[in-house]
Amino acid sequence: MSGLKSLVVAVAGNPNAGKSTLINAIAGSRLHVGNWPGVTVEKKEARFEFEGRPIQLIDLPGCYSLSPYTQEEIISRDYLVTEKPDLIINVVDATNLERNLYLTIQLLELGIPMIMALNIHDEAEAKGYAINCKQIEGTLGIKVIPTSATRRTGLDQLLNTVVSETGNDSSNLPRTLNYGEDIETALSGLADHLHREHPALLERYPRRWLLLKLLEGDSIVQQSANIAPATLPPQIFDHLNRAHGNDMEGLLADTRYALSAGLCREVLKKPELRSIEITEKIDRIVLNRFLGIPIFLAAMWLLFKLTFNLSAPFGEWIKAMTEGPFKRWAAAILGGIGAPDWTVSLVNDGVIAGVGFVLVFVPVIFAMMFFITFLEGSGYMARAAFVMDRAMHAIGLHGKSFIPMLLGFGCNVPGIYATRTLENPKDKVLTALLIPLMSCGARLPVYVVFVGVFFPGHSGTVIWTLYVMGILLAILMGFIFKKTLFRGEAPMFIMELPPYRMPSFSSLCLHTWEKGKHFLFKAGTYIFAVSILVWFMLNLPWGVEHKKDSYLGQAGQVMAPALAPLGFGTWEAASSLITGVIAKEIVVGTMGEIYAPKHEDKKEAPTLGEDLKEIVISFGTAAKTAVTTLLYLPGKEEKEEDQSALNKAIMAGFTPLSSFAFMAFVLLYMPCMIVLAAMRQEFGTWKWVGVGFVYQTILAWTVAMIIYQGGLFLGLGA
Secondary structure, eight states: OOSSOOEEEEEEEOTTSSHHHHHHHHHGGGEEEEEOTTSOSEEEEEEEEETTEEEEEEEOOOOSOSSTTSHHHHHHHHHHHHHOOSEEEEEEEGGGHHHHHHHHHHHHTTTOOEEEEEESHHHHHHTTOEEOHHHHHHHHSSEEEEOBTTTTBSHHHHHHHHHHHSSSOGGGSOOOOOOOHHHHHHHHHHHHHHHHHOHHHHHHSOHHHHHHHHHHTOHHHHHHHTOOGGGSOTHHHHHHHHHHOSOHHHHHHHHHHHHHHHHHHHHEEOOSSOOOOHHHHHHHHHTOTTTHHHHHHHHHHHHHHHHHHHHHHHHHHHHHHHHTHHHHHHHHHHHHTTOOHHHHHIIIIIIIHHHHHHHTTHHHHHHHHHHHHHHHHHTHHHHHHHHTHHHHHTTTOOGGGHHHHHHHTTOHHHHHHHGGGOSOHHHHHHHHHHGGGSOOGGGHHHHHHHHHHHOGGGHHHHHHHHHHHHHHHHHHHHHHHHHTTSOSOOOOOOOOOOOOOOOOHHHHHHHHHHHHHHHHHHHHTHHHHHHHHHHHHHHTTTTOSSGGGSHHHHHHHHHHHHHGGGTOOSHHHHHHHHHTTTOTHHHHHHHHHHSOOOOOOOSSOOOHHHHHHHHHHHHHHHHHHHHHHTTOTTOOOOOGGGOOHHHHHHHHHOOHHHHHHHHHHHHHSOOOHHHHHHHHHHHSSSHHHHHHHHHHHHHHHHHHHHHHHHHHHTTOOO
16 A cells, blocks of 8 residues: 555445445455444445555445434444545436435535445436436536446546545535525524534534534434533524424425425436336336236246256265365375374364365355345345235235345345344344244255255255245244234335346356355354364264264254154254254254264375366366256256265155155254344343244244154155
8 A cells, every 4th residue: 555545435325326336346355344333234345546545435334314213324424424534425326316316415414525426327328318417516516427337437537536536625525505595594593502602513513414403403413412402592493483383304304305306307307208117017017916926936946946057066076076085185194194093084074074065065055145146136136025015914014024034045144133124123023033934045055965865856946945935934923923922013114126237247246255255154164163073072982983872972862752753863863953053054064974984095096186187177077067057947867876975874864755854844943053142132132032942943843743744644755
C-alpha cells in the first residue's frame, strides 16, 4: 500500500439495486466477510488500491430508508452518523428510480460527499428509459455515474470519480434540498435553540440530519443526544401542528416522497407504449395460485438432478484418491520415519478415512450452492417465498419466514440468524424451531452414500423427496405449534419481487464460495479433531480387538435397541448417530472409520510417478464424465466392482427401506451443537433450545418408525 491515507467509502442502496453485484465486481476476492460488532448481520469490506490511492470499501446492509425500524436500517444509519466516511456511493436501480431516490434524499441530509452509481443502466436503456444524469447532478449536487455491475461497465469511471471527489474541499458536498417554507422555518428555529443550549451537538452529529430527527421526534436520537422533547421550545412546532397535524414523521416522509417523485418526473422519460415485460410474463405463470408450488417443487427437483449429475464424477475421484494414493503416501512417509503401527492406523483409518470421506462430498455441496445461488440471483427465490405465503399462513407465519428457511437449505445456522429480520418475537422463535427441519448441506453426505448404494438410478429424486419431507413436516409442526404454544393471527406479508436477471458467472462463483467454504473449514478444523477422537473411541480400551467392544461401540450398543423398530438397530448405526450430534457430516466420517478395513501392506505399491499420473488421468476422466452426463437426468448405475468397503458394509447392514428410514432420521433428529448454540445466542435462554431438542428427537423416531414399519406392512422390506 502507498503512504496516502486510505479513503473510507460506504456503499449504500436499496435491496435488489445490484449493490452486492457491484461490490463483487469492484472488490472480487479482496472482499472480506464478517459480522457487524454485536450483531450477526453480515458485514462486507474490502481494501484495495486504485490509481495509487488506497480505498476501504464498506458495504452497508441493503435498506429502503434510514428510519430505525429494522436492524439493517439501524446499522446503516449508525455507521454513517458516527463513523462519518469520506464518501458515500449510493447504488440506485435505474429501472426503479423513484423508489430508490427516497433513500438518496435521506442520505443527502447527512451532508457527506456522495456519488450516485446509477446501476442496471443497461436494462433501463433496453426498456426505452431515458434518464437525464446531468439534471440529477444539477438538482442534487452530486456526481451521477451510469453503471452495469453485471457487464462491468462504468466501474473505472466510478472509481476515478471516488478518488477525485474526496479530499479536495467542501465544494463537493451535496446540495441541501428545500423541504418547504413551514419545515425550513421550524428547522431554522430549532437550529437557533441548539446553538444557544446544545452547541456541542451540532458538532457531534450531521447538522441538518440532527435537526430533522429532532423535528420528527425520533426517540433513539433524542435519547442519544440527551434531549427531552419537553425541553424544546413549543413555538417551533406550533405552526406545523396547526397546518399539518401532529404527525411530524409522516409529514417529512411525505415531503421526501414528493421530492423523489417530482425529480423522477423531471429526469426520467419512459416510452409511451410500454410492452409487457418478460418479468410480468413469467410471473403470470410462476406466481399462479395453482401452478406456483408445483413449479417450485419441480425447480428444486431439477436442481438436485443437475447437482448430482455434475458432481458425482468428481466425488468418485476424491474417494479414489483418499482410498488409494493418499493412504499409500501417508503409510510410506510414516513408515520411513519409523512411526509405530498405531500412528499409521490413526492417520489412515482415522484422519484420512474420517476427514477424507467427508471431503468426498465437497463437489456435491459446491454444486448445490452454485445452483441455489443462481436461483437467488435470478430473482426466483423471492418468488418461492411469495408462493409459499399461503402455506406459511396455515402455521401462523408469513412468506417472509420462508426466507430464513430457504437459507437453512445451505446451513441451518445462517437461517437461525436470519430470523432477526422478523419483527415479531413469536415469529422469530417459531421460525427458528422449524428451520432445523430444512435439510442443510451437512446432511447431504449421508444421503449421497445411501442413495449411491440403494438408489443409484434415482439419487436426485430420492434426495428431493427428503427435502420435500422436511418442508411438509415443518408445515405440520408449525400448525401444531400454532394451536398450542404460538396462538395468534398470521401477520401480513409485504415483499418486493425483483426483476428476473441473469447472474454473472463471477458473481455466482463468489457467492458459491461464500456459502460453501464453511464446509471446507469445518472439515479442516473440528471434523478433523472429531475424526481423531472417534479413532481413539474405537480403539479404547487400548488393544481392544473388536471395534464393537470399544467405548464408542459400547455406547452404540446401549442406544441400538431404541433404534431397532426403525430398521437400523445396530451398534454401527447408533454410534454414527451419536457422533452426528456434533455435526451431521460426521455420521458418514464415523461410518468410514467403523467400516475401514485393517491396514495391509501392499506387495507392489505403485510408484510416486504412477500415482501422480493416475491422479491427473482420473481427474480428466471425471471432468469428461461430468460434462457428458450433465443433461442425462436418470443418473448412472454403479457397478458392483466399484463398491467401496463402506458401501459393501452398508449394503450388508441395511435394506432399501431401512436406509430410507435412516436418512429420514438423520434429516429430523436433534440439531447439531452449532445450531443449538445459535438458538441459545439468539433467544438468550435454553428454553427453546430444549424444546427444539426434544420435539425433533421424538419427531425423528416417530417418522422413521412409520416409514420402516409401514413399509414392512406394505411388503416393501426386501
